[in-house]
Amino acid sequence: MTTALPxxxxxxxxxxxxxxxxxxxxxxxxRSIRYYEERGLLRPAARSEGAYRLYxxxxxxxxxxxxGLRDDAGLSIADIGQILEDEESRRRTRAALKATDDPVERRxxxxxxxxxxxxxxxxxxxxxxxxxxxxxxxxxxRGRLHDLLAAAEQELAAATEPGSDR
Amino acid sequence: MTTALPxxxxxxxxxxxxxxxxxxxxxxxxRSIRYYEERGLLRPAARSEGAYRLYxxxxxxxxxxxxGLRDDAGLSIADIGQILEDEESRRRTRAALKATDDPVERRxxxxxxxxxxxxxxxxxxxxxxxxxxxxxxxxxxRGRLHDLLAAAEQELAAATEPGSDR
DNA sequence: CATAACCTTTACGTAAACGGTAAGGTTTGG
DNA sequence: CCAAACCTTACCGTTTACGTAAAGGTTATG
Numbered sequence: 554m555t556t557a558l559p560x561x562x563x564x565x566x567x568x569x570x571x572x573x574x575x576x577x578x579x580x581x582x583x584r585s586i587r588y589y590e591e592r593g594l595l596r597p598a599a600r601s602e603g604a605y606r607l608y609x610x611x612x613x614x615x616x617x618x619x620x621g622l623r624d625d626a627g628l629s630i631a632d633i634g635q636i637l638e639d640e641e642s643r644r645r646t647r648a649a650l651k652a653t654d655d656p657v658e659r660r661x662x663x664x665x666x667x668x669x670x671x672x673x674x675x676x677x678x679x680x681x682x683x684x685x686x687x688x689x690x691x692x693x694x695r696g697r698l699h700d701l702l703a704a705a706e707q708e709l710a711a712a713t714e715p716g717s718d719r
Numbered sequence: 720m721t722t723a724l725p726x727x728x729x730x731x732x733x734x735x736x737x738x739x740x741x742x743x744x745x746x747x748x749x750r751s752i753r754y755y756e757e758r759g760l761l762r763p764a765a766r767s768e769g770a771y772r773l774y775x776x777x778x779x780x781x782x783x784x785x786x787g788l789r790d791d792a793g794l795s796i797a798d799i800g801q802i803l804e805d806e807e808s809r810r811r812t813r814a815a816l817k818a819t820d821d822p823v824e825r826r827x828x829x830x831x832x833x834x835x836x837x838x839x840x841x842x843x844x845x846x847x848x849x850x851x852x853x854x855x856x857x858x859x860x861r862g863r864l865h866d867l868l869a870a871a872e873q874e875l876a877a878a879t880e881p882g883s884d885r
Numbered sequence: 886c887a888t889a890a891c892c893t894t895t896a897c898g899t900a901a902a903c904g905g906t907a908a909g910g911t912t913t914g915g
Numbered sequence: 916c917c918a919a920a921c922c923t924t925a926c927c928g929t930t931t932a933c934g935t936a937a938a939g940g941t942t943a944t945g
Contacts, residue, residue, distance in 0.1 A: 573891075583892090588933060603941040605892055625849040627793030630932070656875040663868045670861050677854045683791040684850060688843045695836050702829045709822040739921070749922090754903060769911040771922055796902070 569599060569607035579616045586616065594619055594634050615640075626677060639669040735765060735773035745782045752782065760785055760800050792843060805835040 572583045579586075589595055590606075595616065598609035608616075615637070622628045622636065646662045653659060738749045745752075755761060756772075761782065764775040774782075781803070788794045788802065812828045819825060 571892075582933080584933060584935085592932095601892090601941080603892075604894095605941070621849065621853050624793075625846060625853055627790075656871060656878055660868070660871045660875055663864065663871055667861070667864045667868060670857065670864060674854075674857050674861050677850065677857055680791060681847075681850055681854050683787065684843065684847055687787050687791055688840075688847050691836065691840050691843055695833070695840050698829065698833045698836060702826070702833060705822060705826045705829055709826055712822055737922075748903080750903060750905085753924095758902095767911080767922090769922075770924095771911070 567610060569609055570613075572606050572608070575608045575613065575616065578613060579620060581616060581620060589616070589619060589630065592630055592634055594630070594637050626680060628676075636669075636673055639666075643669075733776060735775055736779075738772050738774070741774045741779060741782065744779060745786060747782060747786060755782075755785060755796065758796055758800055760796065760803050792846060794842075802835075802839055805832075809835075 570578070572586055575581075575586060576583045587606075590597070595612060597606040598612055599607040601607055619633055619637070622633045623630070628636075643666055646666060650659060650662050653662075736744070738752055741747075741752060742749045753772075756763070761778060763772040764778055765773040767773055785799055785803070788799045789796070794802075809832055812832060816825060816828050819828075
């Protein structure tokens with residue numbers, strides 16, 4: 554449908570985007586994106602000759618992840634920075650992992666990565682549980698309200714249209 | 720066990736607490752509690768003769784709810800204020816609900832309360848879903864890492880103790 | 886090649902959510 | 916009754932996560 558075949562160069566998905574386009578794509582503002590860069594959460598894939606920031610697809614993913622951790626998990630930028638630092642080192646160690654054959658080294662790298670992801674996993678899990686508990690609570694109250702309302706409507710119907718009576 | 724029978728006055732649970740005790744009990748700071756009051760999120764059940772704030776059990780619950788909405792749901796103090804305002808009017812309308820026999824009025828009150836709780840329900844639900852998605856993602860990655868690690872350990876064991884070979 | 890629409894860095898401004906401190910009043914145990 | 920420990924209001928300070936504006940360079944388009 555919309556797949557206009559990329560004839561000349563970039564397949565629309567591996568084009569490099571400028572900051573405003575990225576902002577629209579991710580729902581962030583240019584200012585926020587620059588701020589995240591300032592805080593070390595990501596670096597644009599490239600810079601134009603005139604020093605424009607240029608972002609690739611993985612940058613977009615990264616930004617979406619940041620937004621998720623910020624809005625959904627409610628983490629601070631500093632915390633996200635910590636996590637993504639591990640993410641960054643993840644990239645580096647991924648290369649190292651492929652490079653080495655030494656099983657001891659491989660195990661060390663994996664353990665390191667595992668520890669960091671276990672941390673995130675635990676945090677999200679705890680948050681999820683508490684949020685779920687709150688949600689259940691609200692849902693229960695909603696249910697009771699629905700019941701009350703149904704009863705009221707029933708009563709209302711009986712009152713306005715005496716129907717079967719008499 | 721610890722149920723020393725309340726002989727004289729307050730049954731330990733309906734005692735009025737001062738702000739510092741409340742802080743310890745809820746994990747908030749006195750400053751935050753005063754701040755929430757300032758923002759209209761709650762008023763202490765009473766004041767001492769010397770104007771000390773005095774909190775009862777329902778205040779504690781309220782504060783715990785506030786903390787939950789803040790930390791777990793990640794809502795702003797302003798948003799929580801909005802919700803609790805509805806909650807406040809809920810108390811008022813609850814009385815009105817008991818007072819009136821007019822089914823039309825009862826229905827109106829219930830609909831109003833339902834609308835407000837539906838709002839909160841929807842917000843929490845959406846947040847929960849997104850958080851769940853993130854969590855699943857992380858969990859999947861954790862799983863892959865575990866597998867990789869297991870493989871590495873396997874390899875390690877085979878290398879260090881050639882066992883069955885030879 | 887002009888010019889509109891971007892972008893850059895730098896820097897100051899701001900709202901939210903408290904923290905900290907001062908100056909003074911209150912409670913309570915001894 | 917008095918000192919220690921708590922509380923009050925008032926006010927200024929701080930951090931976070933950006934918003935906004937200035938002064939100027941860059942890119943796409945006719």
